[in-house]
Amino acid sequence: MPNSQSLRNNLGQTLERVRRHQSVLLDFARVAAEATETQRLLDLACQHAARGTGAPLTKVMRYRSDKGDLLVVAGKGWRPGIVGHARLGADMMSPPGQSYQTRESVLSGNIGEDPDLRYSSLLRDHGVVSVLNAPIAVDGVVWGVLEVDHTAPDAFGEDDQRFLLSLALTLALGIRHRQGQAALERNAEELGRRLAQADTYMREQNHRVRNYFQMILSILASRSRKASSEQLRADYREVMDRVAAVGLAHDLLTVESGQSVVDAATYLDALCSGLERSMGDELRIERDLEPLQLRPDRAVPLGLVLNELVTNCLKYAVNDRPDGFVSISFRVDAGTDEAVLVVRDNGPGMGEQRPGSLGLRLVRSLAAQLSGRVEIDSSSTGTAVTMTFPLVV
Helix, strand or coil: CCCHHHHHHHHHHHHHHHHHHHHHHHHHHHHHHHCCCHHHHHHHHHHHHHHHHCCCEEEEEEEECCCCEEEEEEEECCCCCCCCCCEEECCCCCHHHHHHHHCCCEEECCHHHCCCCCCCHHHHHCCCCEEEEEEEEECCEEEEEEEEEECCCCCCCHHHHHHHHHHHHHHHHHHHHHHHHHHHHHHHHHHHHHHHHHHHHHHHHHHHHHHHHHHHHHHHHHHHHCCCCHHHHHHHHHHHHHHHHHHHHHHCCEEECCEEEEEHHHHHHHHHHHHHHHCCCCCCEEEEECCCEECHHHHHHHHHHHHHHHHHHHHHHCCCCCCCCEEEEEEEECCCCEEEEEEEECCCCCCCCCCCCCHHHHHHHHHHHCCCEEEEEEECCEEEEEEEEECCC
């Protein structure tokens, strides 16, 4: 029967071992949180397992479903050529295989004489007698096995078992985190690749559609040059202006949340700039434009309305007038959730509709496409045309 001094010594040794286990687990948790590469994490697990148990040999084995074995992917104390190449069985006679199959710790104090376990050539060549395994379970699936080996018999006890299980659990959490990070990176790369493909496709489509617009404008220009009257040529120019306005909207297409959109402020500003240049930059169109994303099928009618109204202002309201001005505003009425376009000039007011001109019929028709309405306030001091239309997603 052991005396009290022997019991105190055993208790002291146990307490020292448990404290060492706690210290090693804490250290490993810290470095596991900082390690950015899985291989580095596995190497650190082997080092800390050796520190905690005093084992001269440690290894991490990963299960390979396509081979049905356990590959040594990290280790400490082994001869060159073992890590990355040595394979062990995943069957119940193999110590790590039994741990893999049962998801439990496997301990043997003398594997050479253990009838339930196979003594592999890898262990025999390194003089291993004691083995201790713990499964590494990631998301409920055993990823692999952590093993410590010793050349002395009965080198590991129950405290070491609990320690190695805790270390394997911490390792599993680290592997899971890095697998998640890797998946995110792969998804980001795949998304980036798809976006790049979509961007390339959109540029190709834009280039192709732009060629179509240029072809149409070329045909119209050819017909205009051959027109039999100045009135017919003017009509062709109006049609070409409208085609150019549609083409400009297409040029400004962007993609937001998977949907093609046009920023109305940018579009209207570009249209005004083009109209100013058509007048030789003799007139500045004042504008106050609020940014608003619109679908192309709603931006195009808006642009055509602006083009029609401002063109009429430039031709018939402020042309050859040194004090003439045209102003436009575009905003969203927060109270009604409607978009409001106002085109204003200081001309003499609206007269009779020009023969052959579509005039306000075209404006009202385009407004109808937007489920909008048109209001006109005209007097001898100027005209203001307001188009109001509801916003839709």
